[in-house]
Amino acid sequence: MIEYENLGQLNKPFAEEYRRQLDAVLESGWFILGAQVKEFERSFAAYCGSQHCLGVANGLDALTLALRSYSFQPGDEVLVPSNTYIATVLSIIQCGLTPVLVEPDLATYNMNPALIESAITKRTVAIMVVHLYGKCAAMDQIMPLAQKHRLVMIEDCAQAHGASLKGKKAGTFGDFGAFSFYPTKNLGALGDGGCLTTDSEVLQRKIAYLRNYGSDRKYYNEVIGVNSRLDELQAAFLRVKLRSLDKINEHKRSLAALYQQGLKSDFIKPVVHPDYYDVFHIYNIRHPRRDALREYLEKNGVKTEIHYPVPPHRQKAMLPYFQGAQFPLAEEIHLTTLSLPVSYMHTADDVTRVIELMNKF
Ligand SMILES: *Cc1c(COP(=O)(O)O)cnc(C)c1O
Numbered sequence: 001m002i003e004y005e006n007l008g009q010l011n012k013p014f015a016e017e018y019r020r021q022l023d024a025v026l027e028s029g030w031f032i033l034g035a036q037v038k039e040f041e042r043s044f045a046a047y048c049g050s051q052h053c054l055g056v057a058n059g060l061d062a063l064t065l066a067l068r069s070y071s072f073q074p075g076d077e078v079l080v081p082s083n084t085y086i087a088t089v090l091s092i093i094q095c096g097l098t099p100v101l102v103e104p105d106l107a108t109y110n111m112n113p114a115l116i117e118s119a120i121t122k123r124t125v126a127i128m129v130v131h132l133y134g135k136c137a138a139m140d141q142i143m144p145l146a147q148k149h150r151l152v153m154i155e156d157c158a159q160a161h162g163a164s165l166k167g168k169k170a171g172t173f174g175d176f177g178a179f180s181f182y183p184t185k186n187l188g189a190l191g192d193g194g195c196l197t198t199d200s201e202v203l204q205r206k207i208a209y210l211r212n213y214g215s216d217r218k219y220y221n222e223v224i225g226v227n228s229r230l231d232e233l234q235a236a237f238l239r240v241k242l243r244s245l246d247k248i249n250e251h252k253r254s255l256a257a258l259y260q261q262g263l264k265s266d267f268i269k270p271v272v273h274p275d276y277y278d279v280f281h282i283y284n285i286r287h288p289r290r291d292a293l294r295e296y297l298e299k300n301g302v303k304t305e306i307h308y309p310v311p312p313h314r315q316k317a318m319l320p321y322f323q324g325a326q327f328p329l330a331e332e333i334h335l336t337t338l339s340l341p342v343s344y345m346h347t348a349d350d351v352t353r354v355i356e357l358m359n360k361f
Contacts, residue, residue: 001302010343018237032232033229036236044179063091065228072095083327086318108271120149129174136165161185213227255283255341256270267287269285
């Protein structure tokens with residue numbers, strides 16, 4: 001059987017070092033906002049090529065805190081891709097802002113730059129791009145639009161640790177990069193975690209307050225904040241895994257390359273372009289008979305996933321926000337997309353087996 005993912009297996013190469021770090025943190029007696037978090041923040045900022053990094057509790061909080069650090073007014077509008085994971089949209093709603101869905105480019109699955117200007121109104125305050133599946137959005141085209149219209153740019157990098165466009169890494173284009181360290185992500189913790197990257201001294205100070213009850217000095221509160229911190233133990237584990245992030249990404253890229261070469265052309269494969277360094281958090285294909293294909297693979301011992309079966313505007317919870325609106329490309333993707341095994345724990349043989357099976361479908 002070829003599993004879609006196995007987090008126990010994935011973390012095995014790091015287990016010995018994790019145990020050493022667990023002992024060290026236990027010994028230190030310091031569990032929240034200490035040396036481990038500081039050191040992780042320093043090394044992740046350096047890895048990305050960003051001035052600052054701030055650990056927070058999870059990816060959704062990273063997005064939400066980024067929005068909260070501005071004085072946006074209720075009803076202000078934020079552009080967001082129509083085919084993203086629900087968390088991106090939730091962060092906007094949590095802040096009392098209005099999500100405005102923008103359809104993706106079917107070739108890249110990322111926000112289509114050509115549709116941005118027609119979505120901008122007097123109330124638009126920000127763009128939240130998502131580097132979906134591990135491919136950077138077309139930031140070389142989108143950033144000039146954000147600058148022209150003076151919009152805040154927040155990048156959802158939850159699927160794009162280490163991805164780059166023309167050598168510039170995800171999380172360094174906009175005002176903020178928001179990362180998740182959910183265990184399945186390319187850089188995954190052993191629990192929840194997240195962070196924000198930014199080049200702005202002012203924004204880094206704001207987040208440092210906001211994540212810690214609005215305080216940077218114990219028992220003195222400057223602003224209304226929340227409790228959203230990365231803990232020392234997760235930071236210690238993340239420091240271990242960060243040293244192998246390039247290796248993890250390269251491994252996933254090599255499996256993706258096998259799919260690209262091996263899969264017959266009945267399957268719509270991801271577009272690869274030399275300007276883009278894709279890290280394949282997800283390797284997806286599209287096929288008109290997606291559900292039958294998934295069943296066929298399952299019967300033959302290959303597990304797959306769908307990212308995602310229901311687009312945000314079709315989610316029950318979201319109906320009041322998007323009543324009657326049409327997003328045909330998001331629907332097309334959600335009906336036809338299938339994610340194939342592409343984990344750090346998969347081997348080339350695993351992928352070759354999946355390819356052989358798929359080509360007989
Ligand atoms: C995983 C993910 C998030 C949310 O991260 P959590 O740490 O689970 O809150 C947000 N956006 C995208 C695109 C994601 O894949």
